[in-house]
Amino acid sequence: MMEIEQYELIDFGENEKLESFAGTIVRRETPSAIGDRSLNEQWHTFDLRGKQAGDGIQWQGAAPDPWWLDAGRFRLMLRTTPTGQIGVFPEQAINWNWIAQVPLELAGLRAINLFAYTGATTMALADRGASVVHVDAAKSVVNWARSNAQESGLAQAPIRWIVEDAMTFVQRELKRGNTYDIVIADPPSFGRGPNGKHWKIQRDINQLIESLSLLTAGNCQMMLLSCHTPGVDHLALERSTHRVFNWEPGRAQAFEMSLKSSSGKRLPSGSCLRWVAESAGSNLES
Numbered sequence: 001m002m003e004i005e006q007y008e009l010i011d012f013g014e015n016e017k018l019e020s021f022a023g024t025i026v027r028r029e030t031p032s033a034i035g036d037r038s039l040n041e042q043w044h045t046f047d048l049r050g051k052q053a054g055d056g057i058q059w060q061g062a063a064p065d066p067w068w069l070d071a072g073r074f075r076l077m078l079r080t081t082p083t084g085q086i087g088v089f090p091e092q093a094i095n096w097n098w099i100a101q102v103p104l105e106l107a108g109l110r111a112i113n114l115f116a117y118t119g120a121t122t123m124a125l126a127d128r129g130a131s132v133v134h135v136d137a138a139k140s141v142v143n144w145a146r147s148n149a150q151e152s153g154l155a156q157a158p159i160r161w162i163v164e165d166a167m168t169f170v171q172r173e174l175k176r177g178n179t180y181d182i183v184i185a186d187p188p189s190f191g192r193g194p195n196g197k198h199w200k201i202q203r204d205i206n207q208l209i210e211s212l213s214l215l216t217a218g219n220c221q222m223m224l225l226s227c228h229t230p231g232v233d234h235l236a237l238e239r240s241t242h243r244v245f246n247w248e249p250g251r252a253q254a255f256e257m258s259l260k261s262s263s264g265k266r267l268p269s270g271s272c273l274r275w276v277a278e279s280a281g282s283n284l285e286s
Contacts, residue, residue: 013037091269111182119145
């Protein structure tokens, strides 16, 4: 199991959230944190605070650079970034556990993880024996993911680290005739690719799903698609993937991801579509 016992969502509201990562208290902005806050004094006690400043996030306060979070089986490096992220999306832990538990023999299967960020999902797949191609456009982020793998005892795991625009790499793989058994993607709302190309999820999500279908060549064994974009909900992901992959009803699991605060409130944290081949049992709970 990959549980983040060192993480806590303390409170949220008024477009901010207050979290604890391995004892470091982080206060930062998030558009989905609507409504009133439940707590008062805790909001004034933090180690780091990220606030919008121009096109990026300016951080106040101090913390170890980097510091580390134990996520069950794995260790994840944390540090502040100009985008407001610190190296982990805690809401994805539900999917790491799903990968760990899915009754499908992953050893020897080929997996591709697009927009792969700092690699927790890649490590979850590699830990089960899958051969993983990890793709992200930012060299610094891929190096970050490699550090996480090394710290987690997976330095020798069958992982290829690719620094390239995700959609460009997919098109090259299709031209080369390479196929995969497992497809994973966590696309951003916006992104800048090579030659001035721009990624926009509302416009390009269908092309991504069609590309994932082509990559599996009709033999998909497992799929995980998630996003954090308002307006792209789990039902939209289910409709789009069902149209392209032509799965039978009930073969996929679509849901809204969330984080639960200390007071029991739930913070919406994105949408997710999971699917596994029928022979493996597709209706697993997390």
